[in-house]
Amino acid sequence: MIEIERATKRYGGRPVVEGFSLNIVEGEFCVLIGPSGCGKSTLLRMINRLVPIDEGAIRIGGRDIRDIPAEALRRRIGYAIQSTGLFPHWTVADNVATVPRLLGWPPARIRERVEELLRMLRLDPDGFRTRYPQQLSGGEQQRVGVARALAADPELLLMDEPFAALDPINRDRLQDELVRIHRLTKKTILFVTHDIEEALRLATRMAVMDRGRLVQEGRPIEILERPADDFVRDFVGRQGLGLKLLSVRRVGDRLRRGETAEGEPVPLDAPLREAFSAMAQRRTDRLPVADAEGRPVGVIALADLVR
Amino acid sequence: MTADYAARPPDFSAAAIRNRVLPVLGLAAAAAILFSGFVEDAPNRLVSGRPVSLWAAAGIWPSAAIALFAALLLAAALLPQKRALSCVIAVAAALALLAGLAAAGMAARTLLAGAAPAARIALGPAFWVVEATAAFAILDALQRLAAGPLARLLAVAAIAAAIAAVALSGSLDSLAIAREYESRHAAFAAALWRHILIVALSIGPALLIGFPLGVAAAKLPRLRGPLFAFLNLLQTVPSVALFGLLIVPLSELAKAAPRLAAFGIGGIGLAPALIALVLYALLPVVRNTAAGLLGVDRGVVEAGRGMGLSPGQLLWQVELPLSLPVLLAGLRIVTVQAIGLAVVAALIGAGGLGTFVFQGLGQYAVDLVLLGALPAIGLALFADFALRSLSAILFPAAPR
Numbered sequence: 001m002i003e004i005e006r007a008t009k010r011y012g013g014r015p016v017v018e019g020f021s022l023n024i025v026e027g028e029f030c031v032l033i034g035p036s037g038c039g040k041s042t043l044l045r046m047i048n049r050l051v052p053i054d055e056g057a058i059r060i061g062g063r064d065i066r067d068i069p070a071e072a073l074r075r076r077i078g079y080a081i082q083s084t085g086l087f088p089h090w091t092v093a094d095n096v097a098t099v100p101r102l103l104g105w106p107p108a109r110i111r112e113r114v115e116e117l118l119r120m121l122r123l124d125p126d127g128f129r130t131r132y133p134q135q136l137s138g139g140e141q142q143r144v145g146v147a148r149a150l151a152a153d154p155e156l157l158l159m160d161e162p163f164a165a166l167d168p169i170n171r172d173r174l175q176d177e178l179v180r181i182h183r184l185t186k187k188t189i190l191f192v193t194h195d196i197e198e199a200l201r202l203a204t205r206m207a208v209m210d211r212g213r214l215v216q217e218g219r220p221i222e223i224l225e226r227p228a229d230d231f232v233r234d235f236v237g238r239q240g241l242g243l244k245l246l247s248v249r250r251v252g253d254r255l256r257r258g259e260t261a262e263g264e265p266v267p268l269d270a271p272l273r274e275a276f277s278a279m280a281q282r283r284t285d286r287l288p289v290a291d292a293e294g295r296p297v298g299v300i301a302l303a304d305l306v307r
Numbered sequence: 308m309t310a311d312y313a314a315r316p317p318d319f320s321a322a323a324i325r326n327r328v329l330p331v332l333g334l335a336a337a338a339a340i341l342f343s344g345f346v347e348d349a350p351n352r353l354v355s356g357r358p359v360s361l362w363a364a365a366g367i368w369p370s371a372a373i374a375l376f377a378a379l380l381l382a383a384a385l386l387p388q389k390r391a392l393s394c395v396i397a398v399a400a401a402l403a404l405l406a407g408l409a410a411a412g413m414a415a416r417t418l419l420a421g422a423a424p425a426a427r428i429a430l431g432p433a434f435w436v437v438e439a440t441a442a443f444a445i446l447d448a449l450q451r452l453a454a455g456p457l458a459r460l461l462a463v464a465a466i467a468a469a470i471a472a473v474a475l476s477g478s479l480d481s482l483a484i485a486r487e488y489e490s491r492h493a494a495f496a497a498a499l500w501r502h503i504l505i506v507a508l509s510i511g512p513a514l515l516i517g518f519p520l521g522v523a524a525a526k527l528p529r530l531r532g533p534l535f536a537f538l539n540l541l542q543t544v545p546s547v548a549l550f551g552l553l554i555v556p557l558s559e560l561a562k563a564a565p566r567l568a569a570f571g572i573g574g575i576g577l578a579p580a581l582i583a584l585v586l587y588a589l590l591p592v593v594r595n596t597a598a599g600l601l602g603v604d605r606g607v608v609e610a611g612r613g614m615g616l617s618p619g620q621l622l623w624q625v626e627l628p629l630s631l632p633v634l635l636a637g638l639r640i641v642t643v644q645a646i647g648l649a650v651v652a653a654l655i656g657a658g659g660l661g662t663f664v665f666q667g668l669g670q671y672a673v674d675l676v677l678l679g680a681l682p683a684i685g686l687a688l689f690a691d692f693a694l695r696s697l698s699a700i701l702f703p704a705a706p707r
Contacts, residue, residue: 072615073615079610085604085609086607087607088607
């Protein structure tokens with residue numbers, strides 16, 4: 001889907017992104033993580049040509065992005081940023097409709113799409129369509145921002161710390177929302193953050209970046225279990241590593257099929273951390289597990305968590 | 308503060324001054340009436356007159372009305388500042404403003420009765436202080452009422468209409484300024500239109516040139532420094548000097564190209580006046596355009612670019628609408644400035660209200676100066692107020 005090949009960007013001779021290579025497969029939720037100033041936002045902005053690339057190449061669907069006119073390229077890529085960048089003089093509906101309108105969709109189709117997106121982001125269309133951004137809470141604004149990024153059904157979604165300015169409760173909710181939308185739409189997402197918890201929660205693939213270079217990439221669990229060097233080990237955090245491991249593994253990975261237990265079941269795809277929390281709360285070492293339809297499929301035990 | 312006070316029972320102790328503006332205004336009005344002339348009585352239009360106090364000039368009733376107004380302001384300062392009180396003060400101040408005008412007119416008529424035909428009654432310091440006091444009291448009341456732009460517009464329009472009615476009723480006709488107007492009313496109307504024409508003709512080109520320059524200054528940081536340095540330099544040239552400096556090149560141009568001269572372009576007259584006004588207007592227009600565009604939230608611009616708006620779409624659909632309040636403020640500054648500068652343009656034969664100002668200065672006839680200056684001030688206040696109201700109605704949330 002996206003091939004980044006030895007991409008380099010220099011500002012006044014100083015490299016901000018240097019020889020960065022990464023392939024992102026279609027449908028992947030790739031989280032680009034690194035400390036502030038490591039060049040991750042610059043790299044993201046190189047993909048939609050907000051920042052011109054100095055050396056190397058970036059290809060989307062096999063085509064070099066420099067061969068696509070910048071505006072046409074950007075209309076194919078969803079873009080959401082931390083400050084939302086909603087147009088304050090436009091209503092929620094007009095904001096969401098930005099790219100479809102640029103693409104010249106017929107009005108009826110735009111209206112339908114806006115409705116669908118507001119519903120998807122759990123914003124009641126009748127209540128929100130005609131409101132202005134400053135009349136919304138921070139969480140609602142960011143929901144509109146995400147809806148706007150998704151509006152023209154882009155093949156790729158670029159998100160630059162979209163939830164960093166939100167309070168923990170809204171951040172949690174929107175993260176869940178995004179995971180749900182990703183599963184629903186199978187969009188390729190490239191998400192930038194400096195928050196390791198957020199990365200572990202969202203990513204199907206992670207890329208760790210430091211001083212403009214790619215340090216390690218792989219599935220979240222690989223990065224936690226086999227950090228490539230001390231930088232990654234420090235960054236993912238030596239403390240609480242066990243809990244982080246529990247939050248990337250799923251109940252389904254450790255299931256004891258065929259056994260039964262009493263109580264409220266935990267979902268098969270819940271992180272082990274959730275099962276651990278439920279055990280501590282209910283003072284038990286065994287929990288029943290149910291699949292998506294609520295049918296009991298087995299048991300998870302305390303010992304399984306540390307296996 | 309008002310809500311705080313409203314919750315308590317009324318307290319009439321001396322310490323409870325609830326409004327610091329009103330007593331100052333009341334005392335100023337009282338002092339001016341007691342210690343300075345309300346009108347000035349001169350044997351002819353060229354010498355300064357002998358001050359005549361309010362009660363001597365206008366008699367007991369207008370004096371009592373204005374004294375009552377001053378007392379009301381002092382008393383109102385001690386009362387809880389409720390909305391009803393502010394309404395009463397606004398109405399009383401408006402009546403006092405009209406009473407002052409009527410008193411001056413009445414005084415002039417009485418004093419002129421039996422005087423020589425050359426005698427003139429001019430407005431004195433006490434008159435101006437009373438009128439200013441009343442105006443400030445009205446503004447203070449409107450402020451406290453948190454009146455919206457429409458309410459303000461209506462209030463000011465009502466007062467202006469009342470003043471016009473007093474003037475048209477002929478009760479001010481004996482005042483010196485009205486006598487000056489009397490002998491020049493055809494010239495006055497022509498000068499007023501000419502003045503408005505000069506201002507209007509200078510603002511169009513100033514916007515046409517200044518707006519693109521402002522956009523360029525916002526988009527090209529390298530251009531910004533030199534451009535603003537040049538425009539600032541222009542602004543420092545004294546207006547009289549700039550008018551003078553334009554005479555030579557323009558008269559040479561007219562000599563070299565007689566076709567241009569046929570259009571009225573020459574060293575003196577409308578052409579140099581318009582050029583100078585346009586040059587002075589450039590800095591505010593360019594600066595406000597650039598400041599407005601640069602003031603648009605960077606995240607909004609970034610998001611707009613990231614979603615694929617072209618630079619033109621970004622400018623017209625996002626950056627301009629969002630900076631419109633600042634642009635409108637620029638237009639307001641330029642209009643007010645042009646109305647003032649156009650007075651000076653009379654020096655190089657451009658006409659307008661400045662004609663009376665310079666004639667009056669030449670003859671040492673203060674009332675003739677006022678005949679030019681007061682309408683110019685009125686025009687400027689009107690333009691400022693109208694554009695402010697427009698901005699307040701169009702952009703209720705924008706800071707002003």
